[in-house]
Structure formats: structure tokens, C-alpha cells
Amino acid sequence: xxxxxxxxxxxxxxxxxxTRSVWYAMFMREAISxxxxxxxxxxxxxxxxxxxxxxxxxxxxxxxxxxLIVNADFIPWLITGLLGFALVREGMMRGMGAVxxxxxxxxxxxxxxxxxxxxxxxxxxxxxxxxxxxxxGGGLMLGLDMYPDNALRAMAAWLSLxxxxxxxGLVTSVAASLVPELGRVFRMLALPLxxxxxxxxxxxxLPHWLLEYLMINPIPHGLETLRLGFFDKYQVxxxxxxxxxxxxxxxxxxxGLLMHLRFIDRLKAQ
Numbered sequence: 001x002x003x004x005x006x007x008x009x010x011x012x013x014x015x016x017x018x019t020r021s022v023w024y025a026m027f028m029r030e031a032i033s034x035x036x037x038x039x040x041x042x043x044x045x046x047x048x049x050x051x052x053x054x055x056x057x058x059x060x061x062x063x064x065x066x067x068l069i070v071n072a073d074f075i076p077w078l079i080t081g082l083l084g085f086a087l088v089r090e091g092m093m094r095g096m097g098a099v100x101x102x103x104x105x106x107x108x109x110x111x112x113x114x115x116x117x118x119x120x121x122x123x124x125x126x127x128x129x130x131x132x133x134x135x136x137g138g139g140l141m142l143g144l145d146m147y148p149d150n151a152l153r154a155m156a157a158w159l160s161l162x163x164x165x166x167x168x169g170l171v172t173s174v175a176a177s178l179v180p181e182l183g184r185v186f187r188m189l190a191l192p193l194x195x196x197x198x199x200x201x202x203x204x205x206l207p208h209w210l211l212e213y214l215m216i217n218p219i220p221h222g223l224e225t226l227r228l229g230f231f232d233k234y235q236v237x238x239x240x241x242x243x244x245x246x247x248x249x250x251x252x253x254x255x256g257l258l259m260h261l262r263f264i265d266r267l268k269a270q
């Protein structure tokens with residue numbers, strides 16, 4: 001249909017098309033900022049987890065000697081746990097700064113406070129997945145047992161941990177923006193949470209009465225399932241349940257989205 005001037009009428013974009021354009025623009029902005037702002041950005045992105053894992057291997061070897069995990073090689077077991085936990089932790093940490101870091105964009109009515117959280121989580125997951133593939137390839141070249149025995153289970157567990165990081169990021173992005181002191185608390189909890197999630201030390205060695213409390217934390221459920229995908233004979237921690245994991249994850253995602261809807265005006269105004 002033509003307009004009154006004789007030219008073709010331009011059809012209005014649908015809400016989904018607008019949202020997709022916003023996400024794409026924010027994704028490119030975040031990707032360039034993460035990878036191109038620093039001349040050695042890619043180097044540090046890969047070297048940092050390598051150095052971190054090397055330090056953890058040295059600490060674990062010094063404390064427990066050369067004791068191995070039952071039905072799993074120690075180094076691949078530790079790598080999968082550290083990278084899986086880093087996926088959740090970075091999803092939570094990156095989400096906290098997403099709202100404040102993109103506040104200038106809220107002047108455009110198409111941009112909502114939840115958008116940078118979703119985009120940052122997606123970008124972080126893509127980068128962490130790429131790093132994980134580098135570790136798998138590097139480990140195989142070094143003779144480590146890094147090839148997953150059940151690739152589908154490993155990928156499903158990885159995506160599950162990615163989703164948990166999204167849920168945590170949605171919640172912490174609102175909480176840390178409204179109460180800045182909470183951001184410091186969340187950062188302080190990262191290290192204890194790593195220890196209590198069985199990333200460095202196997203939780204199977206702990207007494208059953210203590211495991212009942214530690215397994216309230218959903219992260220060990222995802223990490224143990226990820227490790228089971230790499231070692232099909234690996235003995236997971238008693239009580240591991242992906243049903244519980246996804247119940248917790250869906251609850252966090254729903255709570256985070258509701259918080260963004262409830263406090264959208266305050267998030268834009270601050």
C-alpha cells in the first residue's frame with residue numbers, strides 16, 4: 001500500500017524485531033568491549049583460567065598428595081569443576097554490573113534494565129564455552145582424559161550451569177543495584193561457595209549428615225552431572241538430582257524476572 005506521497009509505506013516493526021535489534025546491538029557493544037578494548041584481552045581471557053587451574057592443582061596436590069578421584073583422573077576432574085563453577089560465578093558477577101554499566105542506554109525506551117543482563121550472560125556463556133573447548137583440545141593433546149564419555153550429558157549439564165548463572169545474574173543485578181552493599185556480600189561469597197560446591201575437594205569424603213546441608217546448594221548437582229558426562233563410571237555425590245537443580249534454576253529465573261518487572265522504574269531512575 002502506498003502513502004499519500006506516492007511512495008511505499010514502511011511497515012512498523014514488531015516488538016520482537018525491536019527487541020532482537022536491541023539485543024544484537026548490545027551484544028556487539030559488549031563483545032567489542034570485552035575482547036577488543038585491551039590489546040591483550042584474548043590472552044588474559046585464556047591465560048587467567050590456565051593460571052588459576054594451575055594454582056588450584058598445586059594447592060590440591062600439596063594438601064592431598066597424588067591421591068586420585070575414584071573412577072576419574074584428578075586433573076580433568078578438577079578442570080571440569082573449576083570451569084563449570086566459573087560459568088555460574090561469572091554469570092552472577094557480570095549480571096551485578098550490567099544495569100549500572102548500561103544506565104545511559106535506558107534513555108531509549110526500547111532498552112530495558114533486563115536486556116544488558118541477558119546479553120552479558122549470553123556473551124559470557126559463549127566465551128566460557130569457547131575456553132572450555134580450548135581446554136578439552138589442549139588436554140587431549142597433552143594426553144589427559146578430557147574427551148567426554150557421554151557428550152550429550154556433558155553438554156546438557158554445561159547448559160544447565162549456564163542457566164543457573166543466568167538466574168543468579170537476574171536476581172543479583174536487581175539486588176546489587178538497589179542495595180550496593182549486597183554486591184560486596186555476593187563477591188565475598190564466591191570463594192566459600194566454590195569450596196562448598198565440591199570444586200576442589202570431592203564431597204563424597206564428607207559425612208552424610210553434612211552432605212544433606214551442602215546439597216541444598218544447586219551448584220554441586222550440576223557439577224557432578226557434568227563430571228559424570230566426562231567419566232561414565234564416576235561415582236556422583238549421593239543425592240545429586242537434576243530435577244532439584246532445574247526446580248531451583250527456574251525459581252531463580254522467575255524471581256529475577258519478577259524483580260526486574262517490579263523495580264523497573266527504580267532501576268532506570270538510579
